[in-house]
Amino acid sequence: MAFSIDLITGILSFILTLMVLSYLIGDNPLFKIAIYLFVGVASGYVAAITFWQVLYPKLFLPTLALVQSGDINQGLLLIVPWLGFLFMLMKASPRLSGVARLVMAFLVGAGAAVTIAGALIGTLIPQVMATINFFDAQNAAARNIGTGEVLGNGAILLLGVVTTLAYFHFGALQKADGSTRRLGLIEIIAMIGQIFIGITLGAIFAGVYAAALTAFIERITSLLGFINSLTGLF
Numbered sequence: 001m002a003f004s005i006d007l008i009t010g011i012l013s014f015i016l017t018l019m020v021l022s023y024l025i026g027d028n029p030l031f032k033i034a035i036y037l038f039v040g041v042a043s044g045y046v047a048a049i050t051f052w053q054v055l056y057p058k059l060f061l062p063t064l065a066l067v068q069s070g071d072i073n074q075g076l077l078l079i080v081p082w083l084g085f086l087f088m089l090m091k092a093s094p095r096l097s098g099v100a101r102l103v104m105a106f107l108v109g110a111g112a113a114v115t116i117a118g119a120l121i122g123t124l125i126p127q128v129m130a131t132i133n134f135f136d137a138q139n140a141a142a143r144n145i146g147t148g149e150v151l152g153n154g155a156i157l158l159l160g161v162v163t164t165l166a167y168f169h170f171g172a173l174q175k176a177d178g179s180t181r182r183l184g185l186i187e188i189i190a191m192i193g194q195i196f197i198g199i200t201l202g203a204i205f206a207g208v209y210a211a212a213l214t215a216f217i218e219r220i221t222s223l224l225g226f227i228n229s230l231t232g233l234f
Contacts, residue, residue, distance in 0.1 A: 010226050163193030
């Protein structure tokens, strides 16, 4: 039998799948080897993507063009990226790792700003608009939904949004004995929000479990298909 690329990849996939599934009988060296390979390949892939899509086109190529053209103004724009790149490399040295904190602080600050803006624009505002739209009788009429159903669905959704947000309200009054406790009304609203959160997490867990089960079935089917292609037993 000639060893083709498809056969080699099929054998490797078969072996690695068995190594991962060996975790079902407990933690063992085969499973650890498979995980180490996965982490190593993923790290190499991320490093390659970072080099070819970030460093090479945005730093090295502009620097090469600067050397060829001798444009001083373009060189001034490249000083900051090169300093950040060099400071990050200093993190490999214990003595000079403190210099890299400047770059890390900038990256964390910029990342936090992007995250907050993304959460506000991509999550909070659309959630508010979606809650408002549930009370839109015109849109409901276009979908043949009655007014009572519109008000019922909107009320449930509004209740879930408000009580869930109240669950994450951590303001509390300090008592004479030094303990803290939220207001009774907030506690009641937070308990209702906890119910909505539990339902949501349950639905998410069911979706994750279903996806994992689907992936497991696909792997078992792939193993059986590979064995059948070699032996013709099935």
